[in-house]
Amino acid sequence: MAAQSNHLVRHFFGGFVRLHVLYHAAREPICGVEMIEExxxxxxRLSPGTLYPILHHLEESGYLTCRVRIAAGKRRKDYQITAAGRKLLAAARSKLRELFSEVVQDHDRMAAARATRRPQSRGQE
Ligand SMILES: [Zn+2]
Structure with missing residues (x-):
């Protein structure tokens, strides 16, 4: 894959990953390890070296709060969504709904329409 499209893939998927993180942090406190599994x-496929900076950035931006707990002798950081994070998630959800209706549903409708047209046009040949 070309370097440019790799960059774009990271760009898009990076946004999806942040949305997933916000969504799960809104449902229950999450730690990095659990989030990587999810x-x-x-x-x-994210390494801790990719996910942790994302979590820190969301925390610094005020969308997540962090609480440290000790689990099985290990220091774990649980992240939970803040009020600002919920607001961002709600805004993202409405953008996502809009995007989904066009990029996925319109696309599927057109593909279905093409599929039903095809046998007819073949019959006319
Ligand atoms: Zn998920």
Whole structure:
């Protein structure tokens, strides 16, 4: 893949990853390890070195709060969404709904329409 499109892939998926993080942090406190597992379930393979800066950045920006706990002798940071994070998530959700209706639903509708047209046009040949 070309360097430019790699950059764009990171750009887009980076946004998706942040949305996932906000969404899950809104449901329950999450730590980095759990989030990496959750993201891999969705097909995103992230290393701690990629995810932790994202979590820190969301925390610094005021969208997440962090609480340290000790679990099995290990220091774990649990992240939870803030009021500002919920606001951002709600705004993102409405943008996402709009984007989904065009990029996915319109696309599927057009593809379905093409699929039903095809046998007819073949019949006319
Ligand atoms: Zn998820």
């Amino acid at each position: 993201l891999s379930r969705h097909g995103y």
